[in-house]
Amino acid sequence: MHGFLQYIQSYLDSDKTPGGAGNIFWATVYILLVFAGLSVAVIAMNWLERKILAHMQVRLGPMRVGPHGLLQPIADAIKLLLKEDIIPAEADALVFWIAPFIVVLAAFTVFVVVPFGPTHAITDMNIGILFMLGVSSLSVLGIVTAGWASNSHYPLIGALRSSAQMVSYEVAMGLAVVSVILMTSLGPEGGTLSMIGIVQAQQAQGEWFIFKFFPLGLVGFFIFAIAMVAETNRAPFDLPEAESELTAGFHTEYSGFRWSLFFLAEYSAMIAVSSIAVTLWLGGWLRPFPNALTGPTWDLVFSLFPGITFLLLAVMCFYNTARMPKHPLFRVQTMGLAGFGVVLALIGLILFIPAVRVRVTDIYWFAAKVGAFMYLYIWYRGTFPRYRFDQLMKVGWKVLLPTGLVLLILTALVGMRTELWAELQGVWRP
Amino acid sequence: MNPPVATPFFFYLLAATMIAGGILVITRKNAVHSAMALITTLLAQAGLYLMLYAPFVAGVQIILYAGGIMVLFLFVIMLISIERAEKERQFNKQWLVGIVAAGALGGLFIAVYTTTTKGKILFPEGQLTYGETQNTQAIGSLLFDRGAGQYMFAFEIASLLLLVAIIGAVVMAKKRI
Amino acid sequence: MDAMLHISTLHYLVLGAALFLLGVIGVLTRRNVVIVLMSIELILNAVNLNLVAFSRYWQGIHGPSALHGQVFAIFVITDAAAEAAVGLGILIAFFRNKETVNVDEVNLLKW
Numbered sequence: 155m156h157g158f159l160q161y162i163q164s165y166l167d168s169d170k171t172p173g174g175a176g177n178i179f180w181a182t183v184y185i186l187l188v189f190a191g192l193s194v195a196v197i198a199m200n201w202l203e204r205k206i207l208a209h210m211q212v213r214l215g216p217m218r219v220g221p222h223g224l225l226q227p228i229a230d231a232i233k234l235l236l237k238e239d240i241i242p243a244e245a246d247a248l249v250f251w252i253a254p255f256i257v258v259l260a261a262f263t264v265f266v267v268v269p270f271g272p273t274h275a276i277t278d279m280n281i282g283i284l285f286m287l288g289v290s291s292l293s294v295l296g297i298v299t300a301g302w303a304s305n306s307h308y309p310l311i312g313a314l315r316s317s318a319q320m321v322s323y324e325v326a327m328g329l330a331v332v333s334v335i336l337m338t339s340l341g342p343e344g345g346t347l348s349m350i351g352i353v354q355a356q357q358a359q360g361e362w363f364i365f366k367f368f369p370l371g372l373v374g375f376f377i378f379a380i381a382m383v384a385e386t387n388r389a390p391f392d393l394p395e396a397e398s399e400l401t402a403g404f405h406t407e408y409s410g411f412r413w414s415l416f417f418l419a420e421y422s423a424m425i426a427v428s429s430i431a432v433t434l435w436l437g438g439w440l441r442p443f444p445n446a447l448t449g450p451t452w453d454l455v456f457s458l459f460p461g462i463t464f465l466l467l468a469v470m471c472f473y474n475t476a477r478m479p480k481h482p483l484f485r486v487q488t489m490g491l492a493g494f495g496v497v498l499a500l501i502g503l504i505l506f507i508p509a510v511r512v513r514v515t516d517i518y519w520f521a522a523k524v525g526a527f528m529y530l531y532i533w534y535r536g537t538f539p540r541y542r543f544d545q546l547m548k549v550g551w552k553v554l555l556p557t558g559l560v561l562l563i564l565t566a567l568v569g570m571r572t573e574l575w576a577e578l579q580g581v582w583r584p
Numbered sequence: 585m586n587p588p589v590a591t592p593f594f595f596y597l598l599a600a601t602m603i604a605g606g607i608l609v610i611t612r613k614n615a616v617h618s619a620m621a622l623i624t625t626l627l628a629q630a631g632l633y634l635m636l637y638a639p640f641v642a643g644v645q646i647i648l649y650a651g652g653i654m655v656l657f658l659f660v661i662m663l664i665s666i667e668r669a670e671k672e673r674q675f676n677k678q679w680l681v682g683i684v685a686a687g688a689l690g691g692l693f694i695a696v697y698t699t700t701t702k703g704k705i706l707f708p709e710g711q712l713t714y715g716e717t718q719n720t721q722a723i724g725s726l727l728f729d730r731g732a733g734q735y736m737f738a739f740e741i742a743s744l745l746l747l748v749a750i751i752g753a754v755v756m757a758k759k760r761i
Numbered sequence: 762m763d764a765m766l767h768i769s770t771l772h773y774l775v776l777g778a779a780l781f782l783l784g785v786i787g788v789l790t791r792r793n794v795v796i797v798l799m800s801i802e803l804i805l806n807a808v809n810l811n812l813v814a815f816s817r818y819w820q821g822i823h824g825p826s827a828l829h830g831q832v833f834a835i836f837v838i839t840d841a842a843a844e845a846a847v848g849l850g851i852l853i854a855f856f857r858n859k860e861t862v863n864v865d866e867v868n869l870l871k872w
Binding site: 246248249252279280281284285287288289291292294295298299302303310313314317318320321324344345347 | 614616617620623639640642643644646647650651652654655656658659662663719720721724
């Protein structure tokens with residue numbers, strides 16, 4: 155038992171990712187952890203999206219299943235799993251069967267290279283960002299084949315829209331990413347495509363790339379932030395599944411388990427592109443103000459954040475417990491909410507233990523930044539009206555693409571400033 | 585650097601996937617099925633590139649071939665109706681000649697690969713003992729560097745080719761110019 | 762048996778040759794233009810596999826920066842993209858005029 159603990163300890167303190175250390179056991183553990191974390195995140199997102207949207211529209215949202223509808227996602231999941239799995243008679247059964255799996259595989263494989271911390275990634279690839287963009291672009295194949303295999307008009311139109319949309323916005327996205335890769339080459343380490351390397355370059359250069367060469371980094375970030383919404387088929391660019399025009403777009407004919415696979419893939423793709431944005435522009439696992447607020451005191455203050463967050467959530471639970479109706483019918487729900495609060499408070503207290511605190515900080519900051527993006531997604535859905543398809547294409551090809559090209563050239567010029575200056579002087583001086 | 589794990593197993597697995605995919609590509613009636621088989625082949629080939637220590641080419645293969653060109657293929661297959669094409673004859677009249685010609689080519693391949701000079705096959709394995717860490721940077725400097733960049737001109741020509749291809753594709757696919 | 766278990770350049774070359782043959786058979790025998798174009802992609806990929814395998818072989822002799830084969834493979838992928846775009850453009854024009862996707866029905870100039 156003691157040996158086992160030491161074994162775990164040695165890996166927690168190792169300075170390599172499991173893939174980098176070549177340890178298959180720890181790689182498997184990390185994969186399972188990431189998978190479980192993602193599933194929990196998707197379930198939480200499901201509940202949060204419905205609640206936040208409801209509150210934005212002055213509604214209550216799910217309130218019946220569990221206190222404040224907390225068990226609603228679980229009820230939904232059970233409902234979806236128990237539903238009959240229908241394959242339309244005229245559909246191409248094989249392709250219809252495979253398509254959701256392509257989407258899910260593409261959405262989950264991406265997380266192999268996402269760095270939750272300097273050592274908290276399944277592996278670190280030399281071509282990390284290229285791998286992420288490539289594999290996440292494979293999900294369009296699943297969507298197109300799903301729409302085609304349904305052998306029905308709405309899904310086919312949805313699939314065609316989605317493929318056109320994703321291919322167009324990939325271009326702008328790639329240009330924004332390349333400008334970041336140019337920025338990494340300015341550091342002492344030289345340029346890199348590895349996800350961990352990109353965050354370390356931000357650490358070495360002392361600023362997040364969103365603030366680099368102001369406003370160039372910011373412009374690149376905005377291009378990516380718009381393109382990533384279009385890539386994941388979310389509002390206001392959710393034309394492939396526009397309810398009012400295409401019923402449900404490419405997944406109209408899907409039901410039950412297969413539909414829930416599309417749902418899972420959509421949300422994990424959102425988390426994936428958000429983590430690309432966080433890694434590339436917002437410093438990945440780095441805490442805010444790593445240079446301005448230095449010293450052990452500030453380190454301590456920032457490492458208290460995870461525990462404080464969970465305690466705040468627990469306080470919210472207890473506040474709402476106190477506000478629950480006092481009628482005996484609500485007794486179970488009140489107790490449930492209080493119990494949920496106690497669990498959150500316990501997690502918060504555990505996160506204050508120094509040994510845990512030190513190891514969790516990186517993951518916390520990464521998750522917090524990704525969470526902000528998730529909120530943005532919901533916020534977009536609550537506020538923006540849907541674009542028309544020609545407007546969507548116009549934004550992609552006539553606004554984002556030229557901006558991205560100019561941005562790339564400007565980044566290269568600014569980055570090469572000194573060298574260029576010396577060369578110009580050499581040309582002018584005979 | 586870690587030594588590669590189970591190289592023969594993965595090589596034969598990926599090779600079998602590629603051959604099976606290739607056979608499906610040329611035998612399926614339905615073009616979408618063919619395209620999906622081709623995608624499988626391309627992804628397996630990306631895996632083989634990784635085994636050959638060429639991660640950048642593998643990434644380009646995934647992002648360009650599987651994510652770009654194949655989406656274009658699927659898009660076009662869906663634009664043109666293929667309901668009728670499935671019920672027609674799949675192979676053309678000179679299929680026998682084609683197979684004989686391919687068989688002759690295969691014979692040529694076998695003849696070359698089994699040729700021995702002084703008792704050795706033509707391609708012995710070179711020793712490779714370093715990792716892939718600088719692969720992307722090395723390719724970049726071959727393409728762009730001032731000193732070592734031998735392919736700068738070829739790169740510019742490739743960009744010109746792409747420009748011509750864009751214009752050509754637009755001209756071909758447009759209804760009226 | 763040892764030759765089977767030790768993966769050498771020759772293994773990749775044989776695989777490339779097999780893929781090339783499959784592509785050639787597809788180009789020579791199929792009627793559907795889309796599948797003919799896909800068979801051309803197979804041929805290009807077989808060539809790419811050979812190039813990358815030779816690149817590794819060459820690296821073993823000339824050191825880690827002898828990546829000419831990989832650079833060639835990237836150029837081939839670029840050309841494949843251009844070829845697919847133009848080929849599919851021609852295909853769409855052809856389909857619009859003749860309402861068919863079979864190569865042996867392209868016989869407007871035949872008489």
